[in-house]
Amino acid sequence: MSVAVKANSRLEERFDLWDHNGNGVIERSDFEQEIRGILDRFGADASAPGAAALRAAYLGLFDRLARAAGTEELSKEDFLRAAEAEIVSRGNAGFAEVLQPTIQAILAIADTDGDGEISPVELERWFAAIGLSA
């Protein structure tokens, strides 16, 4: 299996995870739900430290993908095309610029004991929050 095909099937899985309401398109409300899910999972609410940054990072990611796709209701095809253009085709730079802010925002919230490190328990909770099994 080529790297491109592998990246594509992972993106397809990501699409299904992000389409929280299962209506076949990714829209802003799906990202809002993702943000709430992450906060819930870590027992945080919208006023928790880091919650605003998480929200900004996720909605920034949505805006970027929506802009690249030219629609605020991304079909799977739209999503794959936008992710390819914004992230995959740009390699490390695309990853760093597009995904790193959301990962950093989650890390800040995932570090529930505030020791500056992510413990195995915190990591497991984080993966569960974004729909990955441990």
Ligand SMILES: [Ca+2]
């Ligand atoms: Ca949806």
Ligand SMILES: [Ca+2]
């Ligand atoms: Ca920690």
